[in-house]
Amino acid sequence: MSFVKGLKCRECGRPYPKQPLYICEFCFGPLEVDYDYDRIGRALTRDEILSRPKNMWRYRELLPLDGRPTDGLNSGFTPLIRASNLAKALGVKELYIKDDSVNHPTLSFKDRVVAVALSKAKEFGFDTVACASTGNLANSVSAQAAVAGLKSYVFIPADLETGKVVASLIYKPTLVGVEGNYDQVNRLCSEIAAKYKWAFVNINIRPYYAEGSKTYGYEIAEQLGWKAPGHIIVPCAGGSLITKIWKGLKEFQRLGMINELKTRMYVAQASGCNPIAASVKENMDIIRPVKPHTIAKSLAIGNPADGVYAQATVRESGGWAEDVTDDEIVEAIKLLASTEGIFTETAGGVTLGVTKKLLAQGRISRDESIVICITGNGLKTQEAVYERIGRPIKIKPNLSAFEEHIRK
Numbered sequence: 001m002s003f004v005k006g007l008k009c010r011e012c013g014r015p016y017p018k019q020p021l022y023i024c025e026f027c028f029g030p031l032e033v034d035y036d037y038d039r040i041g042r043a044l045t046r047d048e049i050l051s052r053p054k055n056m057w058r059y060r061e062l063l064p065l066d067g068r069p070t071d072g073l074n075s076g077f078t079p080l081i082r083a084s085n086l087a088k089a090l091g092v093k094e095l096y097i098k099d100d101s102v103n104h105p106t107l108s109f110k111d112r113v114v115a116v117a118l119s120k121a122k123e124f125g126f127d128t129v130a131c132a133s134t135g136n137l138a139n140s141v142s143a144q145a146a147v148a149g150l151k152s153y154v155f156i157p158a159d160l161e162t163g164k165v166v167a168s169l170i171y172k173p174t175l176v177g178v179e180g181n182y183d184q185v186n187r188l189c190s191e192i193a194a195k196y197k198w199a200f201v202n203i204n205i206r207p208y209y210a211e212g213s214k215t216y217g218y219e220i221a222e223q224l225g226w227k228a229p230g231h232i233i234v235p236c237a238g239g240s241l242i243t244k245i246w247k248g249l250k251e252f253q254r255l256g257m258i259n260e261l262k263t264r265m266y267v268a269q270a271s272g273c274n275p276i277a278a279s280v281k282e283n284m285d286i287i288r289p290v291k292p293h294t295i296a297k298s299l300a301i302g303n304p305a306d307g308v309y310a311q312a313t314v315r316e317s318g319g320w321a322e323d324v325t326d327d328e329i330v331e332a333i334k335l336l337a338s339t340e341g342i343f344t345e346t347a348g349g350v351t352l353g354v355t356k357k358l359l360a361q362g363r364i365s366r367d368e369s370i371v372i373c374i375t376g377n378g379l380k381t382q383e384a385v386y387e388r389i390g391r392p393i394k395i396k397p398n399l400s401a402f403e404e405h406i407r408k
């Protein structure tokens with residue numbers, strides 16, 4: 001019962017079979033999953049979706065499997081929070097947080113893409129999965145491969161945050177710390193992928209894997225009462241998530257799940273790694289690679305694979321892009337915590353920091369609905385804020401010691 005016709009080159013449209021392929025032999029464009037939307041339209045309705053369990057697979061006709069999903073069966077359907085305190089602090093009317101910092105099982109949106117990638121890798125018959133990661137993907141591949149009984153090879157930059165390293169190692173992957181930045185890790189992994197018969201989730205399985213991000217967009221629309229918001233601000237690394245949220249919303253419109261789509265999409269990056277934001281702001285036709293230097297390590301991709309598509313998403317939707325400094329990232333992390341009780345990782349600080357900036361610039365209307373994408377959990381990037389949050393008060397274990405302190 002598959003609704004997938006095959007793969008298709010995003011640039012020249014050439015068709016390819018459903019295989020672990022990712023690049024067009026003719027024009028080197030990326031391959032994309034090609035669906036039979038007419039059949040999906042007959043099979044999938046709002047009522048059918050509402051009747052299903054609250055996880056990302058409630059939209060399974062729009063995901064690229066041939067059979068039933070086997071992995072990440074509890075991933076997705078994270079809270080969409082009406083953020084009234086933060087709205088007041090920012091001076092806006094209607095603000096929401098789509099909170100994947102509590103996604104199952106590894107507390108980031110990457111659980112969605114890995115759920116699809118591992119289910120698909122099993123359909124293809126792979127016994128080993130692998131990835132090149134800035135941290136969260138490493139956690140999710142390690143955890144979900146352990147559950148699935150697959151061997152895993154996980155490649156990360158050697159200088160990642162301790163939280164991200166520990167949250168991979170605990171699942172016993174083969175974890176490889178490469179002495180270099182993510183772009184060097186990724187280049188190495190492309191060579192390894194060409195030689196070893198592994199399912200590299202974000203290389204040879206990428207066309208399938210990336211589709212998992214669409215569920216983040218479907219959920220926003222469903223949770224708003226089958227409506228698309230006015231504005232969505234998305235943290236960008238390789239530029240895939242923003243592209244797929246937009247694709248998901250367009251699919252929902254095409255299928256009649258939402259009536260209209262006037263959402264503006266915004267790229268959020270760190271100033272220390274802003275290749276996509278810079279290309280939008282300077283209206284360039286290409287993405288100029290940069291050498292990353294930022295505390296937002298999960299977003300530190302200097303040469304983003306989907307950068308041009310992220311830029312196209314901004315242009316098509318009438319959005320914009322901005323970037324923020326490391327100081328602004330930390331301030332935004334603290335603001336989100338103190339207003340909404342959500343502890344986000346550095347990427348979420350980027351998203352909120354950029355939202356503040358875009359509001360100040362008048363790029364985002366204060367009267368329309370706004371969704372901020374919180375994609376990862378702050379417990380994994382504690383070193384980013386550790387020196388900026390004060391220390392506990394230390395006292396002797398008696399009442400007078402305590403009262404002496406509160407009198408001060």
Ligand SMILES: *Cc1c(COP(=O)(O)O)cnc(C)c1O
Pocket residue numbers: 108109110136137235236237238239240241242298299345347375376
């Ligand atoms: C990977 C990641 C992103 C960005 O993903 P891309 O699809 O590569 O743009 C955003 N937030 C977090 C926390 C991530 O780990």
Ligand SMILES: [Zn+2]
Pocket residue numbers: 009010011012013014024025026027028029
């Ligand atoms: Zn092509």
